Amino acid sequence: MIITIVGGGSTFTAGIVKSIALREKDLGVSEIRLYDVDKERQDKVGVVVDWVLKEDVKTNIKLTLTTNKEEAYREASFIFAQMRVGKYAMREQDEKIPLRHGCVGQETCGCGGLAYGMRTIHPMIDLIDDVEKYAKKDYWILNYSNPAAVVSEACRKLRPHARIINICDMPIAIVDMIAQCLHIDNYKDITYDYFGLNHFGWFTSMEYKGRDILAEMKEYVKKHKILLPEKHIEAIENFRKTENRHANESWIHVWKAVYDMMEMFPEYLPNTYLNYYLLSKESVEHSNANHTRANEVMETREKTLFEGVDHYLKTGEISEKAFYAGAHGDWIADLAVALKNDTKERFLVIVENRGTIPNMPYDAMVEVPAYIGKNGPEVISQNPIPLFYQGLMMQQVNSEKLLVEGCMEQSYEKVLQAFTLNKTVPSASVAKAILDEMIEANKGFWPELK
Ligand code: NAD
Ligand code: G6P
Ligand code: MN
Numbered sequence: 079m080i081i082t083i084v085g086g087g088s089t090f091t092a093g094i095v096k097s098i099a100l101r102e103k104d105l106g107v108s109e110i111r112l113y114d115v116d117k118e119r120q121d122k123v124g125v126v127v128d129w130v131l132k133e134d135v136k137t138n139i140k141l142t143l144t145t146n147k148e149e150a151y152r153e154a155s156f157i158f159a160q161m162r163v164g165k166y167a168m169r170e171q172d173e174k175i176p177l178r179h180g181c182v183g184q185e186t187c188g189c190g191g192l193a194y195g196m197r198t199i200h201p202m203i204d205l206i207d208d209v210e211k212y213a214k215k216d217y218w219i220l221n222y223s224n225p226a227a228v229v230s231e232a233c234r235k236l237r238p239h240a241r242i243i244n245i246c247d248m249p250i251a252i253v254d255m256i257a258q259c260l261h262i263d264n265y266k267d268i269t270y271d272y273f274g275l276n277h278f279g280w281f282t283s284m285e286y287k288g289r290d291i292l293a294e295m296k297e298y299v300k301k302h303k304i305l306l307p308e309k310h311i312e313a314i315e316n317f318r319k320t321e322n323r324h325a326n327e328s329w330i331h332v333w334k335a336v337y338d339m340m341e342m343f344p345e346y347l348p349n350t351y352l353n354y355y356l357l358s359k360e361s362v363e364h365s366n367a368n369h370t371r372a373n374e375v376m377e378t379r380e381k382t383l384f385e386g387v388d389h390y391l392k393t394g395e396i397s398e399k400a401f402y403a404g405a406h407g408d409w410i411a412d413l414a415v416a417l418k419n420d421t422k423e424r425f426l427v428i429v430e431n432r433g434t435i436p437n438m439p440y441d442a443m444v445e446v447p448a449y450i451g452k453n454g455p456e457v458i459s460q461n462p463i464p465l466f467y468q469g470l471m472m473q474q475v476n477s478e479k480l481l482v483e484g485c486m487e488q489s490y491e492k493v494l495q496a497f498t499l500n501k502t503v504p505s506a507s508v509a510k511a512i513l514d515e516m517i518e519a520n521k522g523f524w525p526e527l528k
Contacts, residue, residue, distance in 0.1 A: 079106045081414070082150050082213075084205060085160040085223065086112025086143065087119030089379045090406055092126040094158060097407030099135035104415045109140040113150035116165075120145070122387045129396055151212035156414050159205060160222040163197040164523055166372050166380065171519045173370035179512050181502050182361050183370055186225040186277050187354040188502030189509075192481050193516045195228030196493070197523040199236075199485050202229050206240045217241055218417050218454075220410050227276035227474075230428045230443045232482045243455065244428040245413065246276050246445065247406045248349060251324050253284075254405050255333075258307035259298050262286055265405070269424075273435055273460050273467075274445050276428050277351035278474050280467065284347070292347060296340065305336040305350075323402055327374045331364050343466070355470065355501045416450035424448070427455045437462040442475045473501055490527040 081098060083091055095110060112127065114120035124143045131137050144150050151157065162169070172190030177183035184190050202223060209217055219242040223229055230244035249272060250265070257265035268291065270284040284292040299305050310320045319326055325333065335353030338360070354361050379402065386400025409425075416423045424447055431442045434457050438444060448455035463471075477499040484492030490513075497509035517527065 079156075080109045080111060080154040081105070081107055081156045081158060082111040082113055082154040083158045083160070084113050084150070085162060086114040087116050087123050088160045088162065089375075089383050090160060090222075090402065091123050092130055092383075092401035093403035094160075094407040094410060095127045096130050096135060096403045097411035098414075099131055099137045099139060101411050101415055102135075102137050102139060105411070105418060107139055109142060111142040111144060111150050111154065113144055113147070115145065117145050122384060125387050125390060126383070126396070126401055129390065133396075134398075147208045148212055151209050154209070154213040155217060155418075157205075157209055157213065157217060157219045158222070158410055158414075159202070159219055161198070161201060161205075162223070163194070163201050164520075166376050168197065168520070168523065169194070169375075170370065170372040171516070173365075173372055174367055175515050175519060176502070176512050177362065177365055177367035177370070178515075179508050180362060181504070181508065181512065182354045182358045183365055183367065184354050184361075185371065186227075187351055188358070188500055189497055189512045189516065191225040191228065191277075192477070192493075192496055192500065193520060195225045195232075195478070195481055196485050196525070197520060198223060198225070198229055199232040199482065200525070202233060203236050206233065206237045206242065210240070218243065218414070220245060220413055222247070222410060225276075226428055227278070227443065227478050228481060230276065231478050232485070234430055234441070234443060235482055236486070241454070243413065243417075244276070244443075245410065245425070246428065247409050248277065248351060249279070249281075249426050249445075250405050250409050252281070252305075252347075252350065255305060255307065255322075255324065256284070256291065256295055258309070259305070260286070260291060260294060262291075270447075272426055272445070272447060273463055274349065275443065275471055275474055275478075276445050277349060278355070278471065279349045279445050280346035280352075281348075282346050295347060296344060299337050299340050303337045304330075304334045306330075306333045323379065326378070328365075328371050331361075335360070345464075346467075355474070358502045413450060417452060417454070420452040422449045422451045422456070424458075425450050425455075427457075429455055429457055432457075433459070435460045435463055437468055438471060439475070442471075443478075470501070473499060477501075484527070485525060488525050488528050493527055 172193045173183035176189040182188040221244045226244045254265040271282045310325045313320045332350045339348045390396040428445045431444045448457040480496035498506045503509045
């Protein structure tokens with residue numbers, strides 16, 4: 079059984095491979111293939127991956143590194159996708175261009191997310207076509223590639239029969255954080271309900287062994303004015319780094335924003351990403367247009383990984399801290415286990431609505447709970463959602479749909495409508511100024527707009 083990781087040179091590859099390796103028997107996996115368009119980057123990551131498989135987890139899984147699509151996908155059963163089209167250099171542009179115009183600068187939300195979407199739609203469609211050509215007929219593509227909202231809409235529209243499931247690790251990272259806040263040993267023991275779009279949703283209930291922990295978290299967040307465990311709060315107060323990648327640097331502002339959002343709208347617990355839409359002014363004020371999250375990531379996660387590789391090659395010593403392992407890899411590997419072994423375990427997935435949320439369009443891509451078995455997600459139907467949330471979601475979903483249509487039709491006007499409709503943009507003239515600058519910055523990545 080072959081698993082191919084697309085974006086093999088990602089900073090997350092070693093962690094994902096570790097999660098796969100720890101599930102070697104459940105997955106029946108015999109080979110992992112890494113595929114990337116950047117050979118040099120992937121070869122370096124491959125050094126750590128090889129160590130994870132041979133020395134760390136001690137498996138017999140074969141490792142293949144390739145930049146050849148046929149070699150990558152031939153007879154593969156699972157394809158884990160995590161491509162970052164344009165890499166961190168373009169993420170920097172996605173974040174910095176909108177900020178220069180006074181708008182939210184974020185890789186997946188607002189104009190930055192739309193720009194990243196325009197770069198990623200065609201490479202993701204190419205990926206589906208290549209997989210259809212070479213992989214096993216009952217393949218599954220599990221997609222992390224961002225912006226997942228736009229990518230999933232494009233796949234739905236352009237390749238409706240593709241066996242692809244789009245996922246996000248943020249809700250589970252929030253659940254993990256909540257477990258730590260409440261001293262719950264294993265976040266997997268927490269059950270929850272959730273509705274929304276990708277990076278745009280709300281927890282509506284949360285339970286642990288019969289306890290209403292959503293109510294407990296409302297109290298917790300009120301008291302601490304942040305959704306982070308006390309040990310992280312203490313570390314932040316003492317200017318120490320926390321070990322959690324979601325609780326370092328600019329992420330701290332995001333967890334504080336959860337408090338501000340819940341003070342105003344205490345009904346549900348919001349996904350952290352909603353701060354970019356509900357508190358966009360504050361997000362811009364807090365940002366530094368000359369040094370954004372892309373810079374932080376390059377200076378921390380990426381640097382640590384590649385320095386770790388160099389150190390290992392020189393000395394034969396490797397530190398677990400060189401790469402990130404945990405919930406992110408476990409989430410995608412567990413999803414593959416559920417598909418392979420028909421476990422009917424519950425996951426959050428991004429799927430076509432088809433009536434799941436009765437007052438959202440049939441063809442909106444929504445993020446909702448589903449039971450996962452060998453035939454894919456069996457989605458759990460939801461109650462109609464209150465107007466406030468539905469209105470926010472409609473605005474966002476239409477912005478994303480217009481972007482995908484604009485990309486396919488190469489329509490400047492539709493893409494401008496997508497930017498204008500986005501809640502992070504105050505005026506059509508600002509949308510136009512950002513779009514025009516982004517067209518320049520994305521030459522060679524975006525389809526030409528007419
Ligand atoms: P990264 O830049 O370190 O890795 C991405 C890799 O993708 C690079 O090695 C790059 O060369 C490669 N790539 C670019 N275009 C490609 C193509 N067309 N085909 C194959 N490979 C290609 O980025 P990262 O920070 O490690 O993140 C990887 C991806 O995972 C990003 O898309 C990121 O947004 C996504 N991600 C998603 C979630 C989620 O919740 N859905 C969580 C974490 C990361
Ligand atoms: C969360 C989101 C991902 C996003 C990531 C960015 O995990 O769910 O979609 O890619 O954060 O994290 P970073 O550390 O790269 O800013
Ligand atoms: Mn995500």
